[in-house]
Amino acid sequence: MDAGLLDKIVAFALADEEIRAVILEGSLATGAQVDELSDYDVNIYARNSEHYLSDDHWMTHFGEVLLYQKEVFQFYAASIPTRLILFRHGKRIDFSFWQLDLLTEMVRGSKEYESYKNCYKILVDKDRLAEQLKPASGAGFLVLPPDRDEFLQTLYDFWFEAYCVARYLSRRDLWYAKLIENRYIKDHLYRMALWNRQAAHAWGADPLLHLEGKRFEKWAEAELIQAVSGCFSGYDVEATWSSLFAMLALFNRLARQTAGWLQIEYPQRVERDILDYLYILQGR
Secondary structure: OOHHHHHHHHHHHHOOOOEEEEEEEOHHHHOOOOOOOOOEEEEEEEOOOHHHHHOOHHHHHHOOEEEEEEEEEEEOOEEEEEEEEEEOOOOEEEEEEEEHHHHHHHHHOOOOOHHHHHOOEEEEEOOOOHHHOOOOOOOOOOOOOOOHHHHHHHHHHHHHHHHHHHHHHHOOOHHHHHHHHOOHHHHHHHHHHHHHHHHHOOOOOOOOOOOOOOOHHHHOOHHHHHHHHOOOOOOOHHHHHHHHHHHHHHHHHHHHHHHHHHOOOOOHHHHHHHHHHHHHHHOO
8 A cells, every 4th residue: 555645645635624534445445455456445525525526637636647537326315426547657546525414324324335344444534423433344245145036037137138149149230249248148147156156155254255256266166267268259150159158058057056055946947948049049
């Protein structure tokens, strides 16, 4: 961790009366899975942060800006704007701008921020409000067992996306087929891989797991990684058919095994029927 950069962040917040608290979250707060490419996830709690959102000159306080990205994520009903900044010195700071009352609701109300359950580091706390947050418990972003409806919906969503890939492959509409193959359907495949892994390990907490796939190679067994390698293909119709059926084979194997552990009746007939139909589309 770059202490000089943290000092700049603290000085920046102390110089603005509108900013009341600053909290560091993510890997640099936990000290785990950190390397020279780890970014600084900085939460700014302010009475008014509009001037940071309407102007980008303030970013140069932390170094020469190479480029930055604007994003927004949801926290309950609130929209949290961000500025993801890459500097020429190679450091990256992800600033998120939070309304101050959201911190109050986390302290005194029922709102919880998953990242803070794992770890956080208070950098600035002008009103001694952030210090009243619940201590980190290590229970953030847990992969919990799905109920029957969620499990079956994931099966049907996966199979429907598989049909969509096959549909566009049969039309030789390769760009769109690859778009679906490398986005929507793999979300369902990865979710099933997580459930399968957790079901085999009694659904315990594991800091290596990430809901979007980070650190996959650190926890996945060699057999799973080998199977996943067949689920990706180049820009070619026949190769994409092969990767599609590789995904189906892996997903269905993981799903059948996970359904057994969850004691959920597996829809084998639907699986068989969708496979038969996809083979028909392949032969068109």
